[in-house]
Amino acid sequence: MSSSTSSEGVVDRVQAFVAENKRAVLVGAALTVAAIGGAAYYASTSRRPGDGDAEKGERKRDKKKGKSSKKQKSAKDEDGPLLEETEPKVSETKEAAEAALTEEQIAAMSTEERKKAAASLKALGNTAYTKREFSSAVELYTRAIAVTPTPEPVFYSNRAACYMNIKPPVYESVVQDCDSALQLDAKYIKALVRRATALEHLDRLEDALRDFTAATILEQFRNDNASQSVERVLKKLAMKKAEQVLSVREPRLPSHNFVSAYFGAFRSRPPPLLPENPSTGDENLVTAVQALAASDYAHSFTLVNEALEQGLSNDELKAEALNLRGTYKFLFADVPGAKADLLASLELNPSLTQSLVKLASVHMEQGDTEKAFECFEEAIRQNADDPDIYYHRGQVLFIMNQFDQAAENYTKSTALDDAFVFSHIQLAVAQYKSGHVANSMATFRRTLKQFPQRSEPFNYYGELLLDSQRYADALEKFDRAIEIEKAKVPPPPINVLPLVNKGLALYQRDNKPEHAQQYCEEALELDPECEAAVATLAQLHLQQQQLVKATEMFGRQADLARSEPELLNALTYQFATAAQIEFVKNYPDMTPQLSQIAQSMMMQ
Ligand SMILES: *[C@@H]1O[C@H](CO)[C@@H](O)[C@H](O)[C@H]1NC(C)=O
């Protein structure tokens, strides 16, 4: 979005921070970066004894497949895993091919006999499976389970593979059999993946994610397939949840500081002129504008709605009212509503350039940059001396990475009115982005001098210094910004971004997440809606394996999310972290290894 000046700088920073520290930060949620490469993050301590056999079995069968006639279709299970066992010995097979045994007969057998019978039945089951006779294979495994004195996980897992392949597959039975297999061996990867696949088909996505996650971690992130499955299920889950959230969510304004930043991106204008005998609607419009000036946005919105319902005395007032209501609609994320109001406003007063500039924001939000630039052109035709036009055109160019042209437009905006702090700041940032570092620093120093009582120049200058790893200088600027903000008397909440930035600076300097955390927590106490603080805290908790706190923060981040991509991002992390909590609960012995991964990644 083009115009949300002050908060977006830091959100960008946080995102950059997250990207830079992605490996470290994502360990917990692991999974989006699970493909981080084949490195072994920790030594495997607990391989299932059966795993070795399984691989041998596969290799052997593959070899056999090469030789066998075309008639015999390979038993390659469509869901990936192959059977665990090698081919049976013929003699055993014959012996066990007898009719099903009754309970009495089983009871009469010795343990040794029962073991032997079970092994033979399983072998027969495997043969039937290889021939794709899945129903008889189920029957044989069932008999093996009935006769065996010591149930083996592979019996259940193999029967699950049959249920998976029967047409149509019986996913509930797959889940049940994998439950049994995993009760006997919780780290049985094939059973985990099989159950996960069935659960995904049953649309039990959170459970599927739990299993795919466990398989990924147990396989030390080396199993690309499992990690890809994690990503796929995470995405499905987040999209499903986002849809639910958005369908029931009441439209609402973003955080106070966000709204104030949006309105703050326009120079203030004189209040609307009232006619001699103002109507109730006229008066309500004036009160709405006063409420806006007092940062009482909810009240201001109600009043402007009333004003429009009651009716305004002339087209100019009506255009003003529509401009204001359109702006609120835009902030409520009602983009079509905002567009309609702004167009109606321009219909009544084509020279209201602010409506044109805001309409450009709407076009940007809809991804139509061409139309956005047309709005700026039209605005310049109406009033070439409106400094807001150039500032906002600069913002659009900035978003498009056209920093030199953006810088020109900020400069023009400042030339028309140099009392607006953001065109100075954005010029400095654009200069920095286009590689003119010395110019940028000079612009900042000039701006600090011109606006010694504004926290924003200190904050953004600090960010830039931090980006150049000049920690001491950055911290000094953040401290000054914090001082200025804390001298303000709330309500409304002060701008806490410098606090978050200070935390990040300390973190980057000392690699101590506790520091960053402390400052983010303070920021949240002062402004509970600060998205940057919530997002940073969530990542910090995650990195320190404070999983429960991390999910809480991701939940909060989802609550605060303004757009669908932001919501998806927060939900993805929330679900990934929740799956990891499940893992820690189900595999307490693996917890030390998990934090070891976190450690080794933090060192990178
Ligand atoms: C990976 O998983 C998918 C679905 O779960 C499966 O279709 C595919 O065969 C698997 N690939 C391997 C190499 O295991």
Ligand SMILES: *[C@@H]1O[C@H](CO)[C@@H](O)[C@H](O)[C@H]1NC(C)=O
């Ligand atoms: C501002 O940006 C536009 C591109 O949209 C460019 O044509 C123009 O030269 C820039 N500078 C000024 C001062 O308008």
